[in-house]
Amino acid sequence: MVCLGNICRSPLADGLLRKKVKDLNLDVYVDSAGTANYHVGEAPDHRMCQTAKKFGYSIDELRGRQFVVSDFDTFDLIYAMDKSNLSNILKLARNQEDVQKVALILNESHPEKNLEVPDPYYGGEKEFIEVYNLLNEATDVITASIKHIKK
Ligand code: 4NP
DSSP states (O other): OEESSSSSHHHHHHHHHHHHHHHTTBOOOOOOEESSOTTTTOOOOHHHHHHHHHTTOOOTTOOOOBOOTTHHHHOSOEEESSHHHHHHHHHHOOSHHHHHTEEETHHHHSTTSOOOOOOOTTSOHHHHHHHHHHHHHHHHHHHHHHTTOBO
């Protein structure tokens, strides 16, 4: 799960999918990163931690890190929150195999629409809840598509 800062959108996407795969006992490794390095080592934004908590998820323990080229080797699927993140990830792709791993996350729930998860950083509670709703829906679809990967 990749956004710009790795403190708002991608930690929530990470926390949602992590819990969903854990609850189903799936053999799936989930992590998140930012394309920028502004918030490396930081906890997620407290407003996103509160939003997660409100819906029964905890992302307090996550820490920001920057996307690295070796993430193309570590992960089978790389989800970008918006088109700018997508473009920044694709700039680091080394070959077609890397490129094929990357997708806009909302294309899971809204196929081929190329919708973006809006950055809530300068928004209020309404914007944070909107991000939760979009990512909850998308991670439900992702979970359904990987539910055969049992431990
Ligand atoms: P995120 O939100 O990409 O969803 O983590 C942002 C967080 C911080 C900044 C930008 C976006 N920032 O410019 O510091």
